[in-house]
Amino acid sequence: MKSLKIIFTLVAASLLTQLMAQDVTPVRWADKRASWMQKAAENMPQLKRQDIKPVAIVRSVADKSAFQGWRMEQTGEPLEILSKESFKPRKEVILDLGDHYTGYFSFKVLDMGLAADAPLRFRLTFAEVPTELNTPFDPYPGSLSRAWLQDEVITVMRLPYEVKVERRLACRYVKIELLAQSYYDFVLTDFNFRAETSALGQAAELAEGTAPIIKKINDIGLKTLSECMQTVYEDGPKRDQRLWIGDLYLEALANAYSYKNHDLTRRCLYLLAGMADEEGFLHATVYEYPAPRPQTDQHVMDYSLLYGVALKEYFKETGDRATAEDLWPVVKYQVEFARTYLKDNVYDMDKQPSWWLVFDWKDDLNRLAPMQGLMIFAIEQSYELAQMLGCEDEVADWPKVVKDMRKAARTKFYDKKLGVMKSGPDAQVSYLSQVWMILSGTLSEKESVRALEYVLADKAACYIGSPYAYHYLIEAMIQSGMEEQAREMLISYWGDMVKKGADTFWEVYDPNDDFKSPYGFHPMNSYCHAWSCTPVYFIYKYKDIFQR
């Protein structure tokens, strides 16, 4: 019995030791995370609030020549009519705020003398673009939550009453429909949209003589950016209202040349670092409310590598060494972790678990060559950051990694005869394979021009489907000395959205398909989307190319 007891004690002790060993698997940067989250909190931006009143009553007009078949037209009625005449016979109104805004909507319902004997019910629909008011939302065919669509049913029990829509909205148009009524008359009045943004700075005027279309693109780009600048850089104020690394990178670039709210960039960099997974791999997206949390298991290797590029740009712009030093280990880990996915100096897609790679909203894009290029680009930029911090000794082998990866890319992807990069088992020729091989410095300037000219002329090449990917195309063109083409491309792609009536630039825009949406339902596209704001960065940074 005694020996049994001893055995039991020994087994228990060994189990406990094993368990403890598991428990103590260290969370990377465990001693630093609290201070990083603290710094994120300290850099919480002030929001500028503004009360916006509707500017007109409008109606939807079906028009085949308009974007997605709908345009808005003013009815010519004065807005005051709504506070004077009973809403009961009218039943419906569409208010135009005059521009896109992000914030909170309210209005009052007043009786016209008789007491309310029964409740009223309204449906409110908030739209960034006219199609959201003219496409039935149900039965809902989309892949993301139906509740992102901005329609709300409100029941008003007694009058007078102030309707305050609780959720934050992003829209230009507000449609109010009467769903249930009683015998008494009532009016709607005091419409207010409390708009919010953390874009407090003032962007500089463009040079005199800048083409009107470029001025317009810049204005809309600035508006897009300011709408997405909330308490983080959001991807879209309608949807998903959260911080993604890829969006942050492009927003921070545009912000650095316009509003210069560097605290917001700092906050986002700290938030992401503080919420990396236990091993240190960044989550591609994090939430702020009710308390900061990552979207667990949401890993995107191209995004995590861009984090280092964003930090380098931030440091270059602000000289804020303390932040760069604090967060350098995070950058280093992203690169070292990505390196474990290299096989013979090429990114190994087969080794990668089920994470996705973003690059573009194009299912048919083969991402192998783009990933190889992005990784080279990111390691090189991160190495530059190390040099700026004087800690390049820690990563002394990175230049060789870059060199070997370039060499492998040329061997594996470059078709010398055609002068073009080919990706994947089907040797796909895509815009983005060329773009990333250019940005990675794998192709010489002459080869870059040749490769880009090839895809631009090749109707069969896998083309680009989102403003996010267009950003890198324009950058690659500028890097290859194709300045005129870069200018023309920016004007034709973003200018096309302007011609189609954009108040803010869109998440996905395919000039060949106005109804394109990555989520199976075109109203679900985000029509004010962060990654679409980058003309701002190009126009200010490359003044000689764009400000004329």
Ligand code: RAM
């Ligand atoms: C979408 C977001 C965002 C993008 C990610 C990958 O859901 O709107 O812009 O970064 O996907």
